[in-house]
Amino acid sequence: MVTDLVQLGAGAAGPPAELIFGDWYPALRARELRVGKMTKAMLLGVPLVLGRKKDGKIFAMRDLCPHRGIPLSAGWFDGETVQCKYHGWRFEPCSGQCVEIPSLTQFETLDPTKIYAGAYPCEERDGYAWVYLPEPGTGRVGDALPAVPELPKFSQRFRSAHLVADLPCNVDHGIIGLMDPAHGPFVHQAWWWRSRASIHEKEKHFEPIPQGFRMSAHAPSGNSAPYKLLGVYGEPITTTIDFVLPNRRYETIRCGDKWFSSLTTVTPVTPSTCRIDVIAAWNIFYAVPFVTSIATFFGARFVRQDQQTMIEQAEGLRFHPGLMLIDDADKPAKWYFGLKQARLKGSGEHPLSGPVTLHWRS
Ligand code: FES
Ligand SMILES: [Fe+2]
Helix, strand or coil: EECCCCCCCCCCCCCCCCCCCCCCEEEEEEEHHEECCEEEECCCCCEEEEEEEECCCEEEEEECCCCCCCCCCHHEEECCCCCCCCCCCCCCCCCCCEHHHHCCCCCCCEEEEEEEECCCCCEECCCEEEECCCCCCCCCCCCCCCCCCCCCCCCCEEEEEEEEEEEECCCCHHHHHHHHCHHHHHHCEECCCCHHHHHCEEEEEEEEEECCCEEEEEEECCCCCCHHHHHHHHHCCCCCCCCEECCEEEEEEECCCCCEEEEEEEEEEEEEEEEEEEEEECCCCCCCCHHHHHHHHHHHHHHHHHHHHHHHHHHHCCCCCCCCCCCCCCHHHHHHHHHHHHHHHHCCCCCCCCCCCCEEEE
């Protein structure tokens, strides 16, 4: 199931954020990549051209010819090599290696295979084309890359769905909006979910994990209808939510051998805009028809509510207002900024020295 939410125009972008390079980001759904076709994408302000070779392997090149900078996507791809439209240089797209310069004659000694176009590690996982974007200026990427992110699954058989929405704000606002517990009763009001009147005090336990933090396993909030629905299986329900740099939120709900798992990423498209992707899988109600469409419908509504809020927020952010982070509901946002700064500085510090309990009403 695919649901594309409203596409946004570029004009309304707010202030930029600093970006984390040297990690994997989802560029697009891999099914869009067909043999012989080139598809453009933008990640962290880097123009990309992606495609699928005849052998099924997908690739992501920097969409700029190393000769004179014309986008390679303006040229041709025959399923084996990408050819530039301007002077016909040909490149093997997974390595970026130039394999032919048509203008060369026997009198020249230039070896085309010494020339490389930008090409990034690119892997298919959970239906996404994940692209590893190295630090700018670090040249070609070695082999020691972090693992490609993956949605955890707990059985062989499951259903899955994904959602995507463009957000007109920078990645920091996208991420802190994602981990913000206090907006739920206001942004996500609905009879089937919860109402403002259901706000009550909560106590949540957090602990540090590498590059992030975990909201420890707990019985999910009793005031949300979908969780009540899960109770039909009669076993205790536990939820774990992990946030991991640069942009990943993993949520796992387990109840006996039933499970629901989601991976939400907020990916910088440019320094001032981002995109939210949600991939979810579950074996709950496996046998019930239409559950995927129903889940996608409600999930889409949820993401649409966040998107609409951030569109409105972007209107305000254009005026560069001062912003506040308050305790405890904004603590996770503070940890995110702490983790990000530590990562950018390479300091290895962690904003949490041990388990922490937070309280808020939502
Ligand atoms: S600009 Fe690409 S081959 Fe000349
Ligand atoms: Fe939300």
